[in-house]
Amino acid sequence: MSLLDVKNVKKIYTTRFGGSQVQALRDVTFSVEPREYVAIMGESGSGKTTLLNILASLDKPTGGKVYLKGRDLSTIRDREMAAFRRQNLGFVFQDFNLLDTFSLEDNIYLPLVLAGKKHEEMSKKLMPIAETLGITALLKKFPYEVSGGQKQRTAVARALITSPQLILADEPTGALDSRASDDLLELFTKINQEGQTILMVTHSVKAASHAKRVLFIKDGEVFHQLYRGNMTNEEMYQRIAETLTVLSTGGDR
Structure with missing residues (x-):
């Protein structure tokens, strides 16, 4: 059974005074299997952030419908939703979303x-x-005392500590320099190889080239979707770049 099933999802926003409607998602259907590492790409305004927000409840x-492990x-009732997210979903945000008055340890807890x-x-x-992520020595520090990569x-x-069914990552390398980005992407590959399912929204071709499917x-x-198969990261990068070119020039699927 698929871990995540997205079936014919649509999203229409109505302007403040009801004068017009904007269709952010038209008919999105896909599945994510356990242990997959999937990246979602698209131009600004394509609907990918809206989709991520819906997947995150x-x-x-x-x-349309979204099912997580068949549910x-x-x-899910509103009063149960926060607990459901904690138990099943882990979140990694572009701007970290850490509390500056908490130590790193307390943020994770x-x-x-x-x-x-x-x-x-x-x-x-x-x-x-903490040992896997290389932050054991930093746990008593505060967010303002460490680098962006360490944040x-x-x-x-924090996303992993609840043993979530699925990690949702929103532009996780967006606020990082190239070295910290490389380190994070290697880390994502490692935790995926250890069995963690990851779904990542990104503008970065380099970030997406580490995924198993885009x-x-x-x-x-x-x-369109692109499977890694036996491609290297470099080959995957090239295929993604070519697909984005077709996407931006209005090519066919």
Whole structure:
């Protein structure tokens, strides 16, 4: 069974005074299998951020359905949604979303604190993750005391500590320099190889070239998809760049 099923999802926004409508998503259908690493690409305004918000249950589709492990997200009550997200989804944001008044350790613990977990259990879960991400020595520091790359590793640790079904990453390399971006992408590859399913929205061809599959969104629909197969990162990069050129020039699927 697929981990994530997106079926005929549509999203229409009505302007403030109801004068006109904007269709952000027209008919999006795709699935994500367990242990996959999928990137979503598209030009600004193509609908990819809207799609990510719907997958994260931060927004609701106008039509269609989203299923996570067979569960229809539209059937989850509002008062249960926060707990559902904590238990099933991990989030990695472009701007890190760390609390400056919390240490890195406390930022990572936050989802478990909200879930009512005990400190001993939280510490036991944190240490192997921190070691894998190379941030063990930084845990007592505050976000303003570390680099952007270290902040993003902290955000990844926070996403992983709940053992989520799916990590949703929104432009995770967008605020990083090239070296920190490379480090993060290697990290994503590693945690995916260890079994974590990842879905990433990105403008970066380099970031997408690390994924196993790339979905291209155009005018609110899945325009094309590209599978890695046996391609190297360099070959994947070239194929993605070629597809984006076709996308921007109005080519056929």
